Amino acid sequence: MPRYLCLQRSIPGGDDSQPSPSDMQAMYAKFNEWRAAHEAQLVDLGGRLGEGRLETSGPIDGPFVEVKELAGGYMIVEAESLEQAAAVARGCPGLVRPGSGVEVIEIRTP
Amino acid sequence: MSKGSNEPFFRRAYGRLVGQLATRAGTHHLAAIEDAVQVSMMRAVERWPRDGEPQNPEAWLYRVAHRELQGSLRRSARRQALLTEHAPPPEPDGGALLPLLSACCAEGQPERTRLVLALKLVCGFDVREIAQRLFMGEGAVRKRLERGRRALRAQGELGSFDAPSIRLMVYAIFAEGHLSHEAAVRAELCDEAIHLARTLVRTDGAPTSEALLALVLLHTARLPARRSETGALVLLEDQDRALYERAKIAEGLEALERSARGNAYTRYHAEAAVAAAHALSPSFEATPWQDVVNAYAHLERVSPSPLHRLNRALALAELGGAEAGLELLRDPPPSWLEGSYLWSLVLADLNRRAGHRQKAAYHRAQAVALAPEGPIRDAVRSRLSAV
Numbered sequence: 001m002p003r004y005l006c007l008q009r010s011i012p013g014g015d016d017s018q019p020s021p022s023d024m025q026a027m028y029a030k031f032n033e034w035r036a037a038h039e040a041q042l043v044d045l046g047g048r049l050g051e052g053r054l055e056t057s058g059p060i061d062g063p064f065v066e067v068k069e070l071a072g073g074y075m076i077v078e079a080e081s082l083e084q085a086a087a088v089a090r091g092c093p094g095l096v097r098p099g100s101g102v103e104v105i106e107i108r109t110p
Numbered sequence: 111m112s113k114g115s116n117e118p119f120f121r122r123a124y125g126r127l128v129g130q131l132a133t134r135a136g137t138h139h140l141a142a143i144e145d146a147v148q149v150s151m152m153r154a155v156e157r158w159p160r161d162g163e164p165q166n167p168e169a170w171l172y173r174v175a176h177r178e179l180q181g182s183l184r185r186s187a188r189r190q191a192l193l194t195e196h197a198p199p200p201e202p203d204g205g206a207l208l209p210l211l212s213a214c215c216a217e218g219q220p221e222r223t224r225l226v227l228a229l230k231l232v233c234g235f236d237v238r239e240i241a242q243r244l245f246m247g248e249g250a251v252r253k254r255l256e257r258g259r260r261a262l263r264a265q266g267e268l269g270s271f272d273a274p275s276i277r278l279m280v281y282a283i284f285a286e287g288h289l290s291h292e293a294a295v296r297a298e299l300c301d302e303a304i305h306l307a308r309t310l311v312r313t314d315g316a317p318t319s320e321a322l323l324a325l326v327l328l329h330t331a332r333l334p335a336r337r338s339e340t341g342a343l344v345l346l347e348d349q350d351r352a353l354y355e356r357a358k359i360a361e362g363l364e365a366l367e368r369s370a371r372g373n374a375y376t377r378y379h380a381e382a383a384v385a386a387a388h389a390l391s392p393s394f395e396a397t398p399w400q401d402v403v404n405a406y407a408h409l410e411r412v413s414p415s416p417l418h419r420l421n422r423a424l425a426l427a428e429l430g431g432a433e434a435g436l437e438l439l440r441d442p443p444p445s446w447l448e449g450s451y452l453w454s455l456v457l458a459d460l461n462r463r464a465g466h467r468q469k470a471a472y473h474r475a476q477a478v479a480l481a482p483e484g485p486i487r488d489a490v491r492s493r494l495s496a497v
Contacts, residue, residue, distance in 0.1 A: 020236035021120035024151045028120075031159045045160045 004085035014099010046075035124234030129206030150175035227258035320369035321378035327362030328385035432463035451480035
């Protein structure tokens, strides 16, 4: 079954208010539910991405954005189709909301 | 924390963690402490679903918050003290929670500010949640928090705890919940008061604290019967007593029994006695009105208030007829209560029952006009519909 790389992307316009302890408890419960529901498809729950840099053969024109500004975290999902993988990722609590989205990319292995 | 339990674990842990860290780092660093606890909980939400919940979730949170705080106090002399200590296991909740609560209640701030501060630091509500629960604007909550935090920082260290001021605060949280128009808020704040009263009793075991615990338990036990399916307020005489929570009544009665030691008879004792009379009576008619009248008379002596007189008049009317109740209310009320629907409501009710139709109609109109809109005004109207 194809695997998909899910990258969390920050999107401008989110509110930066912090969740309350009650909110966090609710998120924790939802995350557990979501994980249990998709156990078989969650190949790698991944993690947060830290700093990174792009190594190139020479100078490149154009503005570059640092990796950390682009992506917040990654995970790998197994699914029949891009649509299915996107549905699993979309269901992950806290991933798709104002200020955050998820990019789902098929991993093609030879 | 056990999954699926209703206990607000994160909220409860919040107050204990802030208290423990403030004991070690001092209240000057309150902002850094709150941030550290927030970070530890965010980490938990990220990590626990992946790695499994730790054996002792609160100790895990404490370790992470402790490390986070060490990092943020890099330039402070306090860091040395925190560094030399290996994160100790969390203490039983009375350990640092009560000193923290006590510090929130310190003199010099208006009561509302202390309440906001306690709900934030001890009960783990955030600004938005406090605003919803106290029917305040978020800006107003933030202002009070700012002032309260400033006063708390100036205290420097958390000391021992002061039981009388903690009892007043627990009572204030309970009253805020008990009087709330919203069922969910009511249940939550009353539970919070029960939790804090239990913690206090476990720590100081004082008869007065036991009386407070009894009072909040016995009143809260009757909450499920206070609201009908349509959301209307249900008056005491119409309540389905089968809905009273038996477990809370049992625990409340045990506390009441333990409160009857020593020779202090406080307002908490008197109010708990009233609550017990109502919670135990099989029906409205069977209420031991003499006990209720006595308790309110006690209450007037230890804590004079026209509201207690009003309540005594109602109980007296059940015991000896409406005229007996009216007799007690012949003196005019203080001006602050004159403008309240409660006074008019009781006068309308008692005058109707005594057969004074004109007076009853006058007070009825007053009561309806003065009652806050919503379930309370509806209840007043339906209560007085026969007038």
